[in-house]
Amino acid sequence: MDSNRLKNCAICGKLFLKVHTDHCLECYKKIEEEFELVNGFLKIEDNRLTTLEEVKKATGVSAKRLTEFIRDGRIFAGDYPNLGYPCNRCGKLIKRQILCNSCFDEFATDVNRVLKSEQLAESMGKKTESHKQRGYWHIKNSK
Numbered sequence: 001m002d003s004n005r006l007k008n009c010a011i012c013g014k015l016f017l018k019v020h021t022d023h024c025l026e027c028y029k030k031i032e033e034e035f036e037l038v039n040g041f042l043k044i045e046d047n048r049l050t051t052l053e054e055v056k057k058a059t060g061v062s063a064k065r066l067t068e069f070i071r072d073g074r075i076f077a078g079d080y081p082n083l084g085y086p087c088n089r090c091g092k093l094i095k096r097q098i099l100c101n102s103c104f105d106e107f108a109t110d111v112n113r114v115l116k117s118e119q120l121a122e123s124m125g126k127k128t129e130s131h132k133q134r135g136y137w138h139i140k141n142s143k
């Protein structure tokens with residue numbers, strides 16, 4: 001009994017045997033069906049200028065799932081000028097990652113700042129650590 005491989009489906013919550021995905025076979029099948037629907041819709045020449053909202057209406061597939069298809073690269077949004085999903089921060093239409101370029105730049109700056117202050121805290125932490133060790137050795141050696 002390998003309980004490590006039993007996992008709750010990330011979508012429906014049902015317990016399943018984890019092999020490759022985070023969701024159970026039923027959800028996997030449903031996603032594949034949705035993908036086929038979307039893929040079929042996008043293959044139609046007239047739909048080249050479609051938007052996410054239009055695909056959602058035409059196929060009944062949720063915006064969240066469509067976003068996942070684009071983000072995972074299963075749907076190549078680069079071929080569809082108006083197809084994309086909103087930037088997590090400013091809502092601008094994007095086709096990859098979760099932030100648009102300008103938000104990503106700001107985000108990267110923020111992360112750098114946080115990292116620097118964490119590194120600073122860490123190096124200060126190390127100093128106190130080595131200080132303690134010196135104290136320890138000092139006591140030990142003087143015995």
Ligand SMILES: [Zn+2]
Binds near residue numbers: 012027028
């Ligand atoms: Zn499921």
Ligand SMILES: [Zn+2]
Binds near residue numbers: 099104
């Ligand atoms: Zn943005």
